[in-house]
Amino acid sequence: MAFEPRQTSVGGNIRQAGERLFAIVEGALEEEREQLALWVPVAMGMGIVAWFLLPNRLEWLGFCCFSLAMAAGGMLLPAGGRVRQAIVLGGILACVGCVLVWGKAMAWGTPPLPRAAFMEVTGEVRSVSAIPAQQMSRMLVRPIDAPALPRQIRVNIAQKDVPEGLGEGAIVRFRARLMPPAPPSLPGGYDFARRAYFQGIGATGRALKPVKVLRPSTSAPPLRARLFAHITGRVEGPGAGIAAALATGDQGAIAEEDAEAMRRSGLAHLLSISGLHVTALIGAVIFLLMRVMALSRRAALDWPLMLIAAAGGALAGIGYTLLTGAEVPTVRSCVAALLVLGGLALGRDAITLRLVAAGAVVVLIFWPEALVGPSFQMSFAAVIALVALSEHPRFRAFAAARDEHWLRRVGRSLGAMLLTGFAVELVLAPIALLHFHKAGMLGAFANLLAIPLTTFVVMPLEAMALLLDIGGLGAPFWWLTARSLDLLLVIAHGVSASPWAVMMTPTLPTGVFAAAILGGLWCLLWRSWWRWAGLIPIAAGVAVMSMASPPDxxxxxxxxxxxxxxxxxxxxxxxxxxxxxxxxxxxxxxxxxxxxxxxxxxxxxxxxxxxxxxxxxxxxxxxxxxxxxxxxxxxxxxxxxxxxxxxxxxxxxxxxxxxxxxxxxxxxxxxxxxxxxxxxxxxxxxxxxxxxxxxxxxxxxxxxxxxxxxxxxx
Incomplete structure (x- = not known):
């Protein structure tokens, strides 16, 4: 009897406490079973981030082994439980993310030029893009008979030195001092070398005159370039670059002072083709198709109008995405829009966080390197915040339409827009502080005016002007577009001039940023009481940011x-x-x-x-x-x-x-x-x-x- 286990043994108490904790976690995950799928892109993203943060192959392999070991350990838990599924799938997805970006880097990336070199280059022009704001053009060149050079280089040409016949497919010869793509010059700075590697650019430089065209281009300029040139030639004043950016996503014609004002005022998201532009285009196409088809009695009674209109909107969204260069925010918005259209065609509500997660998985599979860039992070963070806020019962009750006086209805709409603006600014702040070392503080108020102006005034006027230009009648609408863009710039410059427009911090540790982001995801993706545990890492991150000492x-x-x-x-x-x-x-x-x-x-x-x-x-x-x-x-x-x-x-x-x-x-x-x-x-x-x-x-x-x-x- 002396050697029998006692009921008060330490081991038994620990085992019982572990079983109780396991039961609590199992019950919480069972309650959140509808939200578990939202963590699939998060698990994949952890593997991708690990590949970028860990320095060498041995540690990448070690991370994959650790992830698979965690999944194997999860198999020892009771079968059929949510904890077992979460651990097994989480470990496998993290390993998949790491292997995915590792494999793409090895298969598709372009190694940089080993050292700077001054040489004469003969090559085929892959693309040419004008940058009027800097008085230059930028071209991508595939060197010919130059095994020592990367397979693609990027060179800048002064606008006055651009020769006749330069375009896609032309053979050119020029002298240039080529350099490897620039790494960050300071801790926390922009890493162009990493981005250029995945874009297939192995060297950069500036072409010296004369640039000789050995074989002129015979192909017509791309539609995007022609649209860019057409808009900048039709819009007068400083708004020409913004008008071109709204239609094509190319920001090369925007003056630096205007671009800085848009960034400081929190309106820079309007310049990149994202959900706002894609949604406006698809909505306009669906509206027009529904109204045109409704003119036919037979179509209105016998045809599936919503299905046809959704298909037309989907085609318009895909075409617009390809036209604007298929950037990450555009692809994410297009994927999300296609899912929404599919849900509407089936008679279901598709605007949920599952839609956002599906778009994130698609982007991570094809462009895993985009995860560490500000475009992906800010785009998805803003959408997650908006959807999570719209799904909250109290916000839905506040913003729901009701029979009331029009003044109260307008005030309610403005209040909802202001709340969504605050939510987006709050979520985007840590991302902006990490990448740009500054975050907008008045963006919610600026967007309250700028988003309706852009959505309901600028973009319809610009679309009407482009449509009427077919018959040469678009001049009045171009004038109206320029005046509305002048108003947008007045808002941007007025807000950016405020001393409270931006908050700046020095370079932040990556761990602080990761804690704040994971805490935010924990609060936004869960629905039960334990979601508020994410406020702990958020508070810790805010405390570190506020006490961060700038370098001397x-x-x-x-x-x-x-x-x-x-x-x-x-x-x-x-x-x-x-x-x-x-x-x-x-x-x-x-x-x-x-x-x-x-x-x-x-x-x-x-x-x-x-x-x-x-x-x-x-x-x-x-x-x-x-x-x-x-x-x-x-x-x-x-x-x-x-x-x-x-x-x-x-x-x-x-x-x-x-x-x-x-x-x-x-x-x-x-x-x-x-x-x-x-x-x-x-x-x-x-x-x-x-x-x-x-x-x-x-x-x-x-x-x-x-x-x-x-x-x-x-």
């Missing part, structure tokens, strides 16, 4: 541009002549919304033509910076003494070994391995853009080999 020093990957946070709280640049692109990139990474001054103008800096010495006081400690400004040879004795007295030395050249600062020497040798740097002196933390063991295929092989040889020196 930013160094680009080439070492030429350095931004330093001054004692007044502003930012100062080492090279006062830096262009707008560099200034915007530095300001966004630092979470700074203001004008950057020149470093030489700071009272704490002493600068000559060759060097700048800066003293920074952070938390009672004085940090001494030494920055090089020129390529001139500096006296060894003077430079050695300056290096020895400095804590940090930054240079775009390779400094000799006898230059030994007290804490960090960020010269060309170090920056080659780390990329751009963000230095937080308050916490003594240094962040770089590169990982030593990164084996993703868009990483330039020469850089990866150099890292492997010199990894011990870091």
């Amino acid at each position: 020093i930013l160094v680009t990957s080439d070492g030429r541009h350095v931004a330093v946070r001054a004692s007044t709280g502003g930012m100062a640049l080492l090279r006062a002549g830096a262009g707008d692109y560099v200034r915007d990139m530095m300001a966004e990474s630092a979470g700074f919304d203001g004008e950057m001054s020149a470093l030489a103008d700071l009272p704490e800096a002493r600068c000559s033509d060759d060097l700048c010495a800066v003293r920074l006081d952070v938390n009672g400690r004085a940090w001494r910076l030494l920055l090089t400004r020129s390529d001139m040879l500096i006296d060894k004795a003077a430079l050695q003494d300056d290096c020895a007295s400095a804590d940090i030395v930054v240079s775009d050249r390779r400094l000799p070994p006898w230059c030994r600062p007290r804490w960090l020497k960020a010269d060309r040798r170090l920056l080659w391995r780390t990329g751009g740097l963000a230095i937080d002196l308050n916490q003594g933390r240094i962040s770089g853009t590169k990982i030593a063991s990164d084996a993703h295929p868009w990483i330039v092989p020469a850089v990866r080999n150099r890292k492997a040889r010199s990894g011990n020196q870091l």
Whole structure:
């Protein structure tokens, strides 16, 4: 009896507690059985994200093995349970997502050019797109008889240097300095190299004149290019670029100040072809088809009008998607619209979160790389927020149509639109802060005016103008379109000028963003009481974002541009002549919304033509910076003494070994391995853009080999 198990044994209590917890989770999943399918794209997305975050093949394989092991472990749970199904399917789908993007990267991607090269290129033009706002054209070229070059390169041509006969299918010859697609210059910056790899672009450059056309193009310009040129030629004023973007999705004719105003005011989503445009087009086609067919008595009585109109709307949506380049938001909107039309044709309500999940699965299967881009994330996040809000019983009760005075009806509609705007802005904020380091704060109010103006005024006027241009009668409607777009720009510039228009943060850790997104999905996809547990990671993410300290020093990957946070709280640049692109990139990474001054103008800096010495006081400690400004040879004795007295030395050249600062020497040798740097002196933390063991295929092989040889020196 002494060796028999007692009822108060610790093991028995733990087992009973585990059984009770398992029963609670099983009951909760059974209650949410209608929502479980919504997590299919989430599980696939976790595998895709893991492939992008993990650096090398061994860790990718390890993730797949872990996912399959989790699925195998789930098979040991009681058969028929929801927990078992969730764990097994979740593990398999995560592995599928990782293998899917891994396989596409190996099969379809284009490796980058190993190193910069100046050469003469002969190639076939695949496409040409005009960018009037920057006075240039951009063409994709397939090199001919050049095995050392990637299979496709992208070059820019000044507008005045574009020759006659340039177009799709032309054979051209030009000289250019080609470079690998640019990786991010600063931590958290835009990774064009990753996007170019999946787009099939292996090198970029600028073509030097003369650009010779050896064989002119014989094919007519694509319909999208002809439509773009037609609209920009018919609309007068700054709204021409926006009119072209609304119809074709090409934003190349929008002036930078107007594009920035649209971004700051939260109206940039109007410029990309997405659900708003696809829905408006399909709705207009269905409306016209129903009215035209209803004119025939036989059709109205005997034909399935809704089915025919839905088929016509579907064809119009597919054609519009192909015309505008089949971007991710357009494809998602088209897939969702097709499902909605199918539901309407069958007499069912198809506007549900299952529709959104189906669209996400389609996009992830064919374009898994789109998941890590802002377009996919913002598009699906906004739609999920809208659908989840519309399905909430209290919102439905508030927004439902009823017999009341027209003033109350209008007020109710405006209130519903304002609530949906707030919901979308709240969901999109962490995504915007991660990718752009700023989020709109007044977008809900701006959209309250801009969306009805665009949907019910601008787009119908533009469509009518295009239709009447067949007979040469569209001029009045083009004038009205231009005036309505002027009003849209007034709204954008007025909202963006407000000091509360945007909230800016420095570069955020990926883990904080992931916690906020998963918490948001937990709140939006579940329906029972435990959905509110997602507020915990959201609150943690918001707390980290609000307490994030901006970096004190930013160094680009080439070492030429350095931004330093001054004692007044502003930012100062080492090279006062830096262009707008560099200034915007530095300001966004630092979470700074203001004008950057020149470093030489700071009272704490002493600068000559060759060097700048800066003293920074952070938390009672004085940090001494030494920055090089020129390529001139500096006296060894003077430079050695300056290096020895400095804590940090930054240079775009390779400094000799006898230059030994007290804490960090960020010269060309170090920056080659780390990329751009963000230095937080308050916490003594240094962040770089590169990982030593990164084996993703868009990483330039020469850089990866150099890292492997010199990894011990870091």
